Amino acid sequence: MTRIGTALKWLLLVWMAVVIWAAFMWVPSASGFKGESSRIVFFHVPTAWVATLAFLVSCVASVMYLKRRSPQDDNRAAVSAGLGLVFAVLATVTGAIFAKIMWGAYWNWDPRQTSITILLLIYAAYFALRGAVPDPEKRATLAAVYSILAFVTVPFLMFVVPRIYWSLHPDVITNPDPDNRLDSAHLRVLLASLAGFTGLYVWLYTLGSRIEAIRHRRRQEVL
């Protein structure tokens, strides 16, 4: 482990610890949010963001794989997708908790909950596909293709659905965009949390890629 690497990791430890403390103790409860539910936002938004980032990275790795056919690219795609799945689950759960406190129901299919669900389904489908193809090259190719296909549908979800969606459900409780209601203290903690989670993702991603590289090397040696 390089010295900079070690330093950065310890920094991450302290950084996130401070963020956690700040989220619960330093920031006052935000107005417009029921009870202390605004605090969940500091964990919910970053996990959703990382889930999407991981997906993006996975797709880029997939495109790279189709271009240069390097097994490392496929490994990276799979590792990032795995991380993305974990963070997507976390985002869904924290979102549901938030929804329960704010609007009384764990799930009401608002555009964001819908989007994260579809992201979850994409990840699940991706791994189902990988599980169904025994040959490593075929598996990498098909997974890469699917990853790209799934990626092109995501912008529609992210941008188009929320805009059109509300005309369909005028009776659903209006869902104030939490981000708009935050003042500067909240914003700072949110951004810090975002940075911390992203750092965590980067660390886990590089670690996962290194592990897969070792596994791959071992397999090649056996052959």
Add this chain to the structure above:
Amino acid sequence: MSRWLAEVLAVAGKDLRTEFRTRVALNALALFALTTLAAVSYTIGPYRLSAEDRPFLLSVLLWIVIFFAALAGLDRSFVKEEESHTAGLLRLAAAPTVVWAGKLVYNLVLILVLMAILAPLFCVLMGFEIVMPWRFVAVLAAGGFGLAVTTTIVAAIIAQAMTRGALFSVLSLPLLLPLLIFLIQGTTAVSTGDLATWSASLRAVLSMAGVMTVVSALLFPVVWRD
């Protein structure tokens, strides 16, 4: 260009003729669609839903039936080539894009036939009031195209995998859900007469279907190449 088109139609034509003889996919489509329709009609019928809920709920039901029928009937378009060992021959005989387009046309014809029978039947049995009939047809056609494009590329992918029955549906669903949302919206709009929403939904469906078409055309050769 016309040579390419002729080849595409040849591929599609061969599939459709075989299908007409064996009726495997058609049976799956019809069986699913009609059974579900009968069940829905029997339990819910034209009277149970309140007037304000009807446009949306009936729209949802219609598209659920169409989607699941498609998932049931369209999964085998490539698998059957592998099973009858004609895949290799097809690879030699036609360029990848020709194969893709041919299968797409085949799937499209099947879906449109399904819709042509199902939609009127549904409207009659469920008392689904369509205020803008031609725009309804537009939504159906656009949805059918979106369905066909997506199921074609997914069918190509699973033909190369060890298919455990559900894989086709598992892969298709996340790709089709956004489409479904817009189609339901558009169909609700033709029932309530909401032109603005109809227009927005149709545009969304067409752009999604368009993007899917371009991307699948680009990626298909990668999947098909063996």
Add this chain to the structure above:
Amino acid sequence: MSDLAGIMAVTLIIWIGLFTYVYRLDRKVSRLED
């Protein structure tokens, strides 16, 4: 207020635990790579 402190404590413990696990894993992988 102490409810909040409780949740924070749990979150911190989870974070420190997670960090320790990943850090150890990182060290092990580094050794394997050399």
